[in-house]
Amino acid sequence: MASPAERRERWTDDDVDQLLGNLLRIGVIVATIVAATGGVLYLAQHGLEPVNYRVFRGEPPELRRVGGVVREALGLHARAIVQLGLVLLIATPVARVAMSLVAFVLQRDRVYVVVTAIVLAVLIFSLTGGVPG
């Protein structure tokens, strides 16, 4: 157990747990609100059109990259707003790992700074399109 003096200086595991819990909750709530807003807009515009997911065409290029998604969403394109919400959702666990990294640095836990940095590197490698399609 950390003494009160230590507790003030460094973060305890419990403090970190509370922070991670809040981050995850906020991430999911914000992502859901953004995606649902886009969804309502999409249904209002295209709700009565016929649907077809039987044939795989793949998403258009602007919905495959984070930059394109943000640009289209700012232009108030409904499907891009939904996609922005989904991108925020995918980013939530990544932000959690980044925050764990900061916490381990503040706790001066060298081994786990390295472990967490490896996980974060793999995630960034994936999200920046490091793996060929």
Add this chain to the structure above:
Amino acid sequence: MSVLLFTGLVAGGAFSAGLLGALTGLGGGIVIVPMLTLLFGVDLRYAIGASLVSVIATSSGAAAAYVKEGYTNVRVGMLLEIATTIGALGGAYLAGRIGTSAIAIIFAIVLLYSAYRSTQPLAEHVSSEDAHPLARRLRLNSTYPTPNGFQPYAVQAVPAGFGLMLAAGLLSGLLGIGSGALKVLAMDQLMHLPFKVSTTTSNFMIGVTAAASAGIYLARGYIDPSLALPVMLGVLAGALTGARVLAGANTKVLRRVFAGVVVVLALEMFYKGVRGGV
């Protein structure tokens, strides 16, 4: 079918999957892909993309509550995430290389295994002594809340658990599922973590694992916003409702019923994979 009707039906189906998944503890993610492909005729690739997104939502939503209760072992989770994220990259890479028929057959096998697993009682092997040397060096041993206060536990078989997590990550990236069943197997049975610790830590890891492959699926155009949204919202709402009503439910009967549903889906998935046309 109109977009409005399709969206409503998919959201309803996803809600039921999330509800049953939470009530039985099997997770709803595993039935999302078969439901979308078999019931709604959705292409397997879109189905996997939508499932992956819903897995991240439920994992992060539930982890928010669990982390605060003090069950989750963040160090074990972080260490094993090295294995699951690398596995997930490999799985997502493979998904673009092998045909949809092969993926459907592998999916069927994983469904059958999960159904079998869910009917087998597992024994808890918690002890506070004889930790693996690596567990001591990496400070994996911890305590967890019990009715008699916080109890210590020692972590075993770190390398074997790590290896099984590579496989769990690979399947997660290939099939768009959480691979919770395999993760719990590695953590309860090999590493001897207490049940509550292994399920919550597994759940904590699932979101990060899925995010590793979701980036690749997004870049390939497998994540369709108008399909993924009703799936994600439905599963999330179902899982949250399931967690609320968990106390009063007869889970033994429910588990049998759900396992039965999973077996039927597995057989259909296998048939479709062999015949082609997924």
